[in-house]
Amino acid sequence: MLGVTPDEVGIIALSLRVAFVSVAFSLPLAILVAYVLARFSFPGKMLFDALVHLPLVLPPVVVGFALLVLFGKHGPIGSLLDEWFGIVFAFRWTGAALASAIMGFPLMVRAIRLSIAAIDWRLEVAARTLGGSRSWVFASITLPLALPGIITGMLLSFARGLGEFGATITFVSNIPGQTQTLPLAIYTFTQVPTGDAGALRLSIVAVLLSIVALATSESLTQRVERAARP
């Protein structure tokens, strides 16, 4: 279909893996941060909020550079992770996933936070008086009621991950088979005189993936909302 080459299939698979992994690993933290921002006030909350939103407003190249400095092989965090857990981000697909996760994080937190803030907090109080511990109430009341926002947040972060370019190329470079995701491959095609056909093919694939992601999230959200309303 579309005359996609085996190399390009690899690129698509890598892109999907990067986006999925970034969403899966950032989701729990995003839910926690969203809950804290929606339900608690504490000194320094503004600063914390700004920090979470930083990737949204910074140039992606700056985020990529920061990642390179912090998570590079000799960076303060990167070297420790390598030493203790053998986890290496630099110039690996995991680094691309980390960059995607960080760029998508504010979008995910925002969507989830809004849906948690929309839940009447007294429902949580009612559940406590009925015998639910704080964590059980969170799992049985807050999470299910925030589900539409969680799905939206996952979609936004997933789409951001599929399209992530600047931070990725700065942090993990553009290595075919390793870190070359869809946008990087399209960019590479446009850099050679004969690459237009390849760029078009991959662009069509990117459009299709986005449509599928959007449709999936819409139908999930509708199913959740139908379960809760008439």
Added chain:
Amino acid sequence: MIEVDIEQQLGTFHLSVAFRAEAPIVGLFGRSGAGKTSVINAIAGITTPHRGSISIDGKSLFDAARGIDLPPEVRRVGYVFQDALLFPHLDVKANLLYGQRLRAATEHFIDQEKVIDLLGIGSLLSRRPFALSGGEKQRVAIGRALLAQPRIMLLDEPLASLDASRKTEILAYIERLRDELRIPIVYVSHSVPEIARLADTVVLLSDGKCVAVGEPRQVMQRAELRSAADRDEMGSLIETRVVKHDINEKLTTLAFDGGKLLVPLLAERLGERVRARIQARDVSVALRRPTEISILNILSGRVTAIGSGGDSTVDVELSVGAAGLIARITRRSQRELHLHVGQDVFALIKAVSFNRPSVGYA
């Protein structure tokens, strides 16, 4: 026995309330903003007072001096919120079982079938909260709180959002809770008729302070109550007994030591004690016993006090036998009748001024 002695600062509002009450139903009464909800929030552990103690049947839930502050989930209080607060993502059955599942089986003493039957919610079990009426929601909320096996029920104006006929219905269910499950209830309300009908002990709150505790009849007549209660709601309570049902006329006769009252037909059996609430504005005063008049209840009494009133009205207190009655009349009538303390008068009350919520089990 519920014992509360707490002090709490809530923004600019200072709550300082102390009372102890041993009664099936304790009425927590006062204007909105008097601190009623703050008191039950503290009992439930939703907010923390900065000083004092709270205990139920000797079990300490909160004691600042001893460093006791049980979290809400282990206090075992059945809190029914003004707007029910059912969980929208769960059906009625799952709402009902939410708390029951969280209590150990050894703590279960209120039976699921019994509660469902008592509250008449058996046909609603598979429905979602959005598909329930206001009264149904409130019944499910009461059931949900009961099945969490509480030591005490806290009802926060459970009738506030309901229309008159739903109110009567829920009142009857609350009376069934008291009689059949024998669970102590703290009933919060700013409505005189509800408190008059239900409460065995009334705690009167005003501006974050407890200004009176006692039997409803005494507390309702207290001067503090008059400022706390809505002026329109002002009235008196008479303890009576059902002596006759006239099925043809659809009238019931209630007797008390000051005479008899005819009211629209009640369901209570002969001999049962019934508390009748008579609003001050429903009582007229005459100097001679009127004849050829539609009013069925004409009681002879004596003026015991002439209280304060509004711009154009005055509240005249009467003794009718051992019972007290308040009549709200215009200042003009008072002047024209030359009403004064010690005068013998007749109190006139229309039978139709009694409606179901104003007459209840004593």
